[in-house]
Amino acid sequence: MTTVTRFAPSPTGYLHVGNLRTALFNHLIARRTGGKFILRLDDTDPERSKQEYADAIREDLEWLGLTWDQEERQSARLDRYEAAAQDLRDKGRFYEAFETPTELDLKRKKQLNMGQPPVYDRAALKLSETERDALRAERGMGVWRFLLDQERIEWTDGILGDLSIDAASLSDPVLIRQDGQFLYTLASVVDDTDMGITHVVRGSDHVTNTATQIQIMAALGFAAPNFAHHSLLTGPQGEALSKRLGTLALRDLRAAGVHPMALLSLMARLGSSQPVEIASSLDDLAAGFDLAHFGAAPTKFDVDDLYPLTARILAAQDLSVVADAVRAAGVPDDLAPLFWQVTRENITTLHDLAGWWQLCRDGAAPLVDAEDQAFITEALALLPEPPYGPEAWSNWTNAVKEATGRKGKSLFMPLRKAVTGRERGPEMADLLQLLQNKPTL
Numbered sequence: 001m002t003t004v005t006r007f008a009p010s011p012t013g014y015l016h017v018g019n020l021r022t023a024l025f026n027h028l029i030a031r032r033t034g035g036k037f038i039l040r041l042d043d044t045d046p047e048r049s050k051q052e053y054a055d056a057i058r059e060d061l062e063w064l065g066l067t068w069d070q071e072e073r074q075s076a077r078l079d080r081y082e083a084a085a086q087d088l089r090d091k092g093r094f095y096e097a098f099e100t101p102t103e104l105d106l107k108r109k110k111q112l113n114m115g116q117p118p119v120y121d122r123a124a125l126k127l128s129e130t131e132r133d134a135l136r137a138e139r140g141m142g143v144w145r146f147l148l149d150q151e152r153i154e155w156t157d158g159i160l161g162d163l164s165i166d167a168a169s170l171s172d173p174v175l176i177r178q179d180g181q182f183l184y185t186l187a188s189v190v191d192d193t194d195m196g197i198t199h200v201v202r203g204s205d206h207v208t209n210t211a212t213q214i215q216i217m218a219a220l221g222f223a224a225p226n227f228a229h230h231s232l233l234t235g236p237q238g239e240a241l242s243k244r245l246g247t248l249a250l251r252d253l254r255a256a257g258v259h260p261m262a263l264l265s266l267m268a269r270l271g272s273s274q275p276v277e278i279a280s281s282l283d284d285l286a287a288g289f290d291l292a293h294f295g296a297a298p299t300k301f302d303v304d305d306l307y308p309l310t311a312r313i314l315a316a317q318d319l320s321v322v323a324d325a326v327r328a329a330g331v332p333d334d335l336a337p338l339f340w341q342v343t344r345e346n347i348t349t350l351h352d353l354a355g356w357w358q359l360c361r362d363g364a365a366p367l368v369d370a371e372d373q374a375f376i377t378e379a380l381a382l383l384p385e386p387p388y389g390p391e392a393w394s395n396w397t398n399a400v401k402e403a404t405g406r407k408g409k410s411l412f413m414p415l416r417k418a419v420t421g422r423e424r425g426p427e428m429a430d431l432l433q434l435l436q437n438k439p440t441l
């Protein structure tokens, strides 16, 4: 049987690192087995769903190379949800309820005060036809709730293992809102079945949904797919990430210069028993991917981990891969090969290239210790005007050594600091050749 997975974001915002984990896992599972990966836009809420976000979701997935084989939109499938709803009505598993949100809130508070779980009391089930008509005339359409079978719902989760949830501890889920809008819980069940989804992998915040969806599927005569729920990401100290997710949007990370393979390599391994390694491709990641390596504990995520990974990936790139970025930094094409050789191991992201080129073109603000002031003045007098060839650095340092008697670190470090304005950086013999002007104090 072909594996079919899906990533089902709601186009109500930008994708963030948490969403990426879900998308990546589903993509890798399909990719590893030559299966199918579907992008499904859960856009049944016309007020919150925006075309702009749908476009952004596609763009972010493309940036990461998480290509999909098929795209679906829930808003185009409303007739399918209506048919399923009718089927549930016919089977006596769907009932209309008229409580207002305030009334429901009051009921919950009463239950909690009496030490009872705040589960919907099914008062609407007891309404007579006449009472229902009267409520409808007074309040308009009700919501539609699915009548749960009050038994234990059990499944073997691909990550969490054997799960058992008592349906009596759950409220009958609302599947259609008062305004007629189908809710995700029903829509997703219909889609997963119609689209032949074999594996549903999503965050552990959906465990309760899964329990109710298993019952809805059974009621509709659908076979349940395999479910797996990955842990949710937390910040580095274990703090909830939800408030920070706005700052961890994939597009912001892209703008900050994070390399897509850094993000993918980290996300494919974080929270698993396998170490994070830089992968060469998504196929590479897919080959070693197995949900069985993941655990239930919340997964700590530190956005700062993405930068050393990005730096290592960049250091290994050929110029051809980064040529556009080198050009965009202002580097003339004839200097690009040497420039990349000089900078590749001295950048964190490609954004740093502009600073290095500025240094080559305009010079740095020199860093000169008080005791080196006279030494640097003397040394600079011994440096000819550019262009500098491959021998320029050794010629210069030899001349300075001879004139001043300095050698080793006390010779080289002050020169480096004066020319580059920093203590560490590229080979000076290489860098010097890129300087467009003679350094000055």
Ligand code: GLU
Residues within 6 Å of the ligand: 007, 008, 009, 010, 042, 184, 188, 201, 202, 206
């Ligand atoms: N639209 C749902 C969400 O983003 C999809 C959950 C699912 O994968 O079923 O949470």
